[in-house]
Amino acid sequence: MNGATATVARDLGRILEALGALMLVSVVVPVVWGEYYALPGLLLAGAIPLGIGRVLYRRFRNAEAPGRLHGMIVAATGWFSVGVFGALPFLFTAWSVELGVPMLATPSGTATLAAFTDPLNAVFESMSGFTGTGLTMTDNEAVLPRTLQWWRTFTEWIGGVGVIVLTTAILSRPGSGSLTLYESEARSEKIHPSIVSTVRTIWWIFILFTFGSILALWLAGMPIWDAINHAMTGLATGGFSITDNSIATYDSTVIDFVLLPIMLLGSIAFPVHYLILQGDLKNLYTDLQTRWVFGYMGAASALLWAFLYASGTYQTPFAALRYGLFQFVSAATCTGFQTAVDATNVALGRWPAQAQLTVVFGMFVGGAAGSTVGGIKIIRGLTLAKGIWYQITDVFYPDSALRRLEIDGRRLSEEEASREFMEAAIIVVLWAAFLIVGSFVLLVALPASAYSLPNILFEVASAQGNVGLSAGITGPESLPAVGKITFLFHMWIGRLEIIPVLVTLRTLFKRGGLYA
Numbered sequence: 001m002n003g004a005t006a007t008v009a010r011d012l013g014r015i016l017e018a019l020g021a022l023m024l025v026s027v028v029v030p031v032v033w034g035e036y037y038a039l040p041g042l043l044l045a046g047a048i049p050l051g052i053g054r055v056l057y058r059r060f061r062n063a064e065a066p067g068r069l070h071g072m073i074v075a076a077t078g079w080f081s082v083g084v085f086g087a088l089p090f091l092f093t094a095w096s097v098e099l100g101v102p103m104l105a106t107p108s109g110t111a112t113l114a115a116f117t118d119p120l121n122a123v124f125e126s127m128s129g130f131t132g133t134g135l136t137m138t139d140n141e142a143v144l145p146r147t148l149q150w151w152r153t154f155t156e157w158i159g160g161v162g163v164i165v166l167t168t169a170i171l172s173r174p175g176s177g178s179l180t181l182y183e184s185e186a187r188s189e190k191i192h193p194s195i196v197s198t199v200r201t202i203w204w205i206f207i208l209f210t211f212g213s214i215l216a217l218w219l220a221g222m223p224i225w226d227a228i229n230h231a232m233t234g235l236a237t238g239g240f241s242i243t244d245n246s247i248a249t250y251d252s253t254v255i256d257f258v259l260l261p262i263m264l265l266g267s268i269a270f271p272v273h274y275l276i277l278q279g280d281l282k283n284l285y286t287d288l289q290t291r292w293v294f295g296y297m298g299a300a301s302a303l304l305w306a307f308l309y310a311s312g313t314y315q316t317p318f319a320a321l322r323y324g325l326f327q328f329v330s331a332a333t334c335t336g337f338q339t340a341v342d343a344t345n346v347a348l349g350r351w352p353a354q355a356q357l358t359v360v361f362g363m364f365v366g367g368a369a370g371s372t373v374g375g376i377k378i379i380r381g382l383t384l385a386k387g388i389w390y391q392i393t394d395v396f397y398p399d400s401a402l403r404r405l406e407i408d409g410r411r412l413s414e415e416e417a418s419r420e421f422m423e424a425a426i427i428v429v430l431w432a433a434f435l436i437v438g439s440f441v442l443l444v445a446l447p448a449s450a451y452s453l454p455n456i457l458f459e460v461a462s463a464q465g466n467v468g469l470s471a472g473i474t475g476p477e478s479l480p481a482v483g484k485i486t487f488l489f490h491m492w493i494g495r496l497e498i499i500p501v502l503v504t505l506r507t508l509f510k511r512g513g514l515y516a
Contacts (some may be wrong), residue, residue, distance in 0.1 A: 006063035007070045008077065013056025019085055020050025022158060026089075029150040038147040039103045041092030049085040055166040067267040072500035073507060080492060083127035089151045090122040097145075108476075110138045111386035115476040129155030131495035134239030134336035134468020135487065138474045141242050146225075149242045153229045159495075160236025160266065161206055202270045205277065209235055213262045219260040220364050222250065230337075234259055237266040237372045239336025239468035246338040247326075255324050256339055267293055267333040269369025288407075289368035292378045300362060301328040303481055307355040313346050324355075327469070333364030336468025349471035353454045356471070357487060363465035364431070374466030374494050376431055380424045383407055387421030430498045435460055438490050444475070445482045464490040 023046030032040040094116035097109045116122045121137040129152050138144060141152075143310050213231035218224055226242060233240045243249035247259065265273075272290050275283045285291055301324060309320035323340045327348065330337045340348045348356065364377020386407060404411045407420070438460040439453075446456070453473040462469045473479060474487070493501045 004070055006060040008073050009056045010060035010063040011074045012078055012081060013053040016049040016081060016085065017052030017057060019082055020046045020053060022154065023089060026151060026154060030147045033146040035145050036133055037096050037106045038093050038145060040101060040185065041096045042089055042147065042420045045092050045490050048088060069503065070214025072503045076504035077499040079496060084123055086126035086130055086155055087119065087122035087247050089117040090125050090148060091119060092372060093145060093148055110143045112138045112143050120481060120484055124488060125152065126155060127235055127488050127491050128136045129161035131466050131491045132156055132159050132236055132238040132334065132374065132493045133463060133466045133475045135463060135470060136240065139475060140244045142244050149229060152240045153232050156240050156457045157232040160238055161202060166432050201274060205270055205273050206340055220254045222255060231262065234262040234335060234337065235266050237247035237263060237335040239302050241387060245341045248339045248341045253322060259337060260305055263333040263335045264293065265328055266372040269368040269370030271370060289378045292382065293367055297332050298330055300318050300358060301325045304328050305354055307352060307358060311352045313351060317444060329358060331359045331467055331469055332365065333367050334363065334467045335464055338469060348469060349455055356454045356458050360461045363461045363467045366465060376428055380427055382423040383420055384428055387417065387424065390417060427497060434490065434493060435464055438464065438486055441486045442483055445480050460490060463487040464494040466491060466494045
C-alpha cells in the first residue's frame with residue numbers, strides 16, 4: 001500500500017473509531033427507556049466500525065500527515081463511510097423486532113420500522129441524518145422506538161458541526177494534518193490559532209446553545225423528550241422530527257416562533273457566535289454574512305408571504321405570514337422542519353409554483369459559511385455577484401487602472417479577486433448542473449404526471465442543499481430505488497460542497513487507486 005493510501009486509511013480509521021464510540025454511548029437510551037431488545041443490535045453496530053477503525057489506525061498510525069488532496073479524499077470517504085456504518089443501528093434494530101431477540105421482550109413491529117429491514121432505506125436514513133438533510137424513509141416517526149428516535153437526532157446533531165470536526169476535537173493531535181482535514185469539510189474559519197482549540201470551542205458553543213434551545217422549547221409547551229430532539233435537530237439545521245407531521249403536529253404559533261431563532265442560530269458562523277458570547281455584539285450587524293442572514297431571509301420571507309396571500313393559499317394575512325416565514329427560514333437555514341402539511345393547512349407540494357420556487361431559492365443559497373447549513377453559502381453568492389459586477393464595470397476603466405475588489409472587509413488584488421470569483425463560480429455551476437441532472441433522473445424514474453416539475457426541482461434541491469423539506473416525493477414506497485440512490489449521492493455531495501467528492505471519484509476512476 002502506498003503512502004497516500006496509508007494516510008487516508010489512518011484518518012478514516014479515526015473517523016470510524018469516533019462513530020463506533022457514539023453508538024456505544026447511545027446504549028444509555030434503550031436502558032433508560034426499557035428497550036432492552038435494542039441493546040444487542042446497538043452494541044454490535046458500535047463494535048463493527050470501532051473494530052475496523054481501530055485496526056486501520058493501528059496499522060497505519062505512522063502514515064504521513066494529509067496534504068490537500070488526501071484531506072479531500074478523507075472527507076469524501078469518511079462521510080460516505082459514516083453514512084453506511086451509521087445505518088447499522090436502524091438495520092439491526094429493525095431486524096431485532098422483525099425476528100425477535102431470545103429471552104428479551106420484543107414489541108410488535110410496524111410498517112414504519114419494517115422499512116429499515118431494507119439496507120438501502122437504512123443507509124438513506126443514516127446519510128440523511130449525518131448530512132443534516134432530514135429527508136426520511138419513515139412515514140410515522142412517532143411509532144419508532146425511542147432508541148431510533150434518538151439515533152436519528154444524534155446523527156444530525158453530530159453531523160451539523162461535522163464528523164471530522166468531532167474526530168479532530170476528541171482524537172486528533174495538533175498539527176497541520178488536523179487543519180487540512182478541518183478545511184476539507186468545507187470550513188476555513190478559525191477561532192484560535194490552534195485548530196484543535198478551535199473545534200473544541202465550536203463544540204462548547206454548540207452544547208451551550210443546545211441546552212438553551214431545549215429549555216426554550218420546553219417552556220413553549222413541548223414535552224421534554226420532544227424538546228430535546230427538536231432542539232438538537234433544529235440547532236443542527238437537520239430537521240428530523242419525532243412526530244408524524246414534523247412541527248405541524250403541535251399546531252402551535254408559540255412553538256413555531258420559538259423555533260425561528262433556534263434555526264437562525266444554526267445558520268450563523270461559529271466564529272461570530274464566539275465573538276458575540278465574548279461581548280462583541282457589533283458582529284450582529286458588522287459581519288457581512290450575519291447581516292445577509294437576516295436581510296435576505298427577511299426580504300424573501302416577505303416575498304413568499306405576498307405570493308401565498310395573493311394566491312389565496314391562506315385566508316388571512318397572519319396565516320400566510322406564519323407559514324411562509326417559518327417555511328422560508330426552515331429552507332434557507334437548511335433545517336427542513338415543516339408546518340405546511342395537509343394535516344394543519346396547505347401542504348408545501350400544493351403551494352403555487354412561484355412560492356415553491358422561492359423556497360428553492362432559499363435552499364440554493366443557504367446560510368453563512370462556517371455554520372451548520374448547506375446550500376452554496378451566502379459568502380459565495382455575494383462573491384459571485386460582486387465578481388460579476390466587477391467584471392462588467394472593468395470595461396469603463398483604463399488598462400493602467402489599479403483596481404481592488406472588496407469583500408467582507410478584505411480588499412482583494414486583481415489576482416485574488418479572480419481566484420475567489422472563479423472558485424465561487426465553479427461551485428455554483430456544479431451545484432446547478434447536479435440539480436438539473438438529478439431532476440432529470442427523477443423525471444424518468446417517477447411515474448409520468450405523478451409530480452410537477454416544480455415538485456421535482458424542490459425535492460432534488462432539498463436533498464442537495466441538505467434541507468429535508470419534502471413535496472411528498474420521498475418515502476419508502478413512493479421513491480423508487482434509483483431515486484433513493486440519486487438522493488444519497490446528492491446529500492453526500494451537498495454536505496461536502498461537491499469538490500471533495502469529485503476529486504475522490506476522479507482519483508479512483510482515473511488511476512484505479514490513490515496517487516502515490
